[in-house]
Amino acid sequence: MNELAKGAVESITRLKAGHSGEESAREINISAVRSAVNTVESTLGPRGKDKLIEQRDGEVLVTNDAETILSKTVVDNPAAVLTIDVAKAVGREYRDGTTTAVLLTGALLDEAEALLDQGVTPTKIARGYDQGQTLSTGALDDLAEPVDPTSETVHHVAETAMAGNSVGGDREKLAELVVSATESVRDGGRIDTTHVQIVTQTGQPISHSKVIQGAALTADPVRQSMPNSVEGGQVLLTTDPVQLSDTRLETSIDIEDAESFHRFFDRESEEIRGLVDKILDVGADAVLCSGSIADEAQSVLSLNDILAVRQVDNEMLSTAAAVLGGSVVSSVPEVTVEDLGTGRLQRDENDELFLASGGGAARATIVLRGPTQQVVDELKHHVESGLEVVAGAMDGGAVTGGGATELELARQIRDAAQGVVGREHLAVEAFADALEGVPKTLAENVGLKPIDAILSLRTAHDSGDCWMGIDASGTLADQRKANVIEPVCVKQQAISSAVEAAILVLRIDDVLTVDELSETL
Ligand code: ADP
Ligand code: MG
Numbered sequence: 001m002n003e004l005a006k007g008a009v010e011s012i013t014r015l016k017a018g019h020s021g022e023e024s025a026r027e028i029n030i031s032a033v034r035s036a037v038n039t040v041e042s043t044l045g046p047r048g049k050d051k052l053i054e055q056r057d058g059e060v061l062v063t064n065d066a067e068t069i070l071s072k073t074v075v076d077n078p079a080a081v082l083t084i085d086v087a088k089a090v091g092r093e094y095r096d097g098t099t100t101a102v103l104l105t106g107a108l109l110d111e112a113e114a115l116l117d118q119g120v121t122p123t124k125i126a127r128g129y130d131q132g133q134t135l136s137t138g139a140l141d142d143l144a145e146p147v148d149p150t151s152e153t154v155h156h157v158a159e160t161a162m163a164g165n166s167v168g169g170d171r172e173k174l175a176e177l178v179v180s181a182t183e184s185v186r187d188g189g190r191i192d193t194t195h196v197q198i199v200t201q202t203g204q205p206i207s208h209s210k211v212i213q214g215a216a217l218t219a220d221p222v223r224q225s226m227p228n229s230v231e232g233g234q235v236l237l238t239t240d241p242v243q244l245s246d247t248r249l250e251t252s253i254d255i256e257d258a259e260s261f262h263r264f265f266d267r268e269s270e271e272i273r274g275l276v277d278k279i280l281d282v283g284a285d286a287v288l289c290s291g292s293i294a295d296e297a298q299s300v301l302s303l304n305d306i307l308a309v310r311q312v313d314n315e316m317l318s319t320a321a322a323v324l325g326g327s328v329v330s331s332v333p334e335v336t337v338e339d340l341g342t343g344r345l346q347r348d349e350n351d352e353l354f355l356a357s358g359g360g361a362a363r364a365t366i367v368l369r370g371p372t373q374q375v376v377d378e379l380k381h382h383v384e385s386g387l388e389v390v391a392g393a394m395d396g397g398a399v400t401g402g403g404a405t406e407l408e409l410a411r412q413i414r415d416a417a418q419g420v421v422g423r424e425h426l427a428v429e430a431f432a433d434a435l436e437g438v439p440k441t442l443a444e445n446v447g448l449k450p451i452d453a454i455l456s457l458r459t460a461h462d463s464g465d466c467w468m469g470i471d472a473s474g475t476l477a478d479q480r481k482a483n484v485i486e487p488v489c490v491k492q493q494a495i496s497s498a499v500e501a502a503i504l505v506l507r508i509d510d511v512l513t514v515d516e517l518s519e520t521l
Contacts (some may be wrong), residue, residue, distance in 0.1 A: 128427020
């Protein structure tokens with residue numbers, strides 16, 4: 001059972017306990033979804049408003065992320081839980097398109113409710129929605145344009161993904177960081193976003209953020225007396241603490257008297273000395289360790305002019321290993337020369353970072369700065385979204401945003417619906433109407449009258465202006481010329497998650513009604 005389905009089953013069980021009246025479970029579910037959708041729709045698009053959420057512990061959170069808003073506000077509301085799953089499903093992959101997906105779920109269910117009133121069965125609606133989805137996939141393929149990895153389009157894609165108030169005037173800067181980082185790790189037209197590391201620092205303006213080629217480590221050298229840089233040196237990377245650990249003690253020692261106390265220290269000393277000798281023997285000029293380094297080991301390493309850094313974050317350690325072409329070893333006694341990385345390690349005192357660069361794999365680090373942790377966390381969310389979206393656009397092409405694509409899909413699906421026989425025809429048309437929920441909400445959020453905006457857009461699209469959409473300033477304009485560009489994959493994912501969730505909600509009542517449930521109580 002997938003995640004969405006699990007959510008639905010949970011809804012039924014909870015519903016059992018709560019209702020036995022006249023209203024059908026389906027109606028209750030649809031209205032629960034509608035109220036969840038209402039909490040996020042005002043956040044959609046460049047003029048969307050952030051939500052201020054007061055949490056149980058009194059902390060205040062400002063966000064426009066649908067998953068966060070729903071997770072904090074939907075409490076014990078049966079089918080509405082499903083909207084959180086929709087947001088999660090979309091957010092997990094691209095960290096974008098979550099509000100759109102939730103909104104579409106609500107729109108599909110609103111349309112379905114009208115059809116149910118006309119006597120169309122849930123099964124027919126589900127079939128029509130499935131057809132609508134197939135048609136939209138085909139139409140999206142036709143509309144998609146490949147993205148040249150070296151073109152300005154990449155920048156536009158990143159900027160569009162960072163719509164929303166919280167980014168405000170920093171959108172340009174953040175998009176630059178994303179483009180520069182992805183360019184550094186690009187392999188032809190492919191980007192592995194795990195090759196970009198994000199390091200956050202507070203107490204500085206956002207404009208001081210930057211991209212570093214290679215790895216960055218936010219740790220300090222263990223001794224001031226050690227060299228603070230290594231040029232073309234051999235670097236040992238390990239998760240094994242350079243200290244005496246339980247696993248290294250062959251037998252336990254009971255410290256009962258002064259003699260056994262000394263024996264213990266001798267043993268400890270011997271053990272640590274063994275580890276340091278191994279480091280010296282293998283020819284390391286620097287040690288990057290995710291664990292601790294004992295005092296005694298620090299002294300000997302320092303005396304031998306070896307740079308040592310401890311408590312290095314594991315992800316940073318792996319990135320450094322890739323950049324330096326070495327391997328992270330889990331046991332110092334077993335290290336070999338082949339495990340060592342080679343390259344440059346340099347302490348940047350201003351940035352309070354160690355930078356690692358070498359002839360290994362291409363990696364980039366975005367050093368993201370902001371005044372407070374809360375600001376930096378929100379920016380990080382946008383940057384992560386920018387990275388995924390740029391990678392997705394290069395991989396599968398892009399379409400225009402600002403509601404233009406949804407409007408065009410709706411037009412093409414309505415045309416195709418003419419060929420669908422029976423009552424499913426109505427459901428395919430309803431699917432097209434639901435897609436228009438996106439431009440409708442964008443219109444509302446920029447202060448336009450949604451109905452008027454949709455009618456004007458329909459006229460434009462009917463006459464061949466397939467990129468006509470809604471601008472951040474509230475004018476209807478060619479969104480391709482306005483450089484509002486989004487990856488096809490995000491649109492695709494938002495539509496398919498919404499269809500899956502809407503059909504689930506519709507089907508729940510197919511097999512169980514509140515009356516039936518109360519009989520079984
Ligand atoms: P989501 O969580 O669905 O990504 P957003 O709040 O990011 O929600 O809004 C995305 C919508 O905003 C998309 O339809 C996108 O095309 C639109 N959008 C983003 N930037 C602009 C812009 N500059 N002008 C018009 N529409 C925009
Ligand atoms: Mg977005």
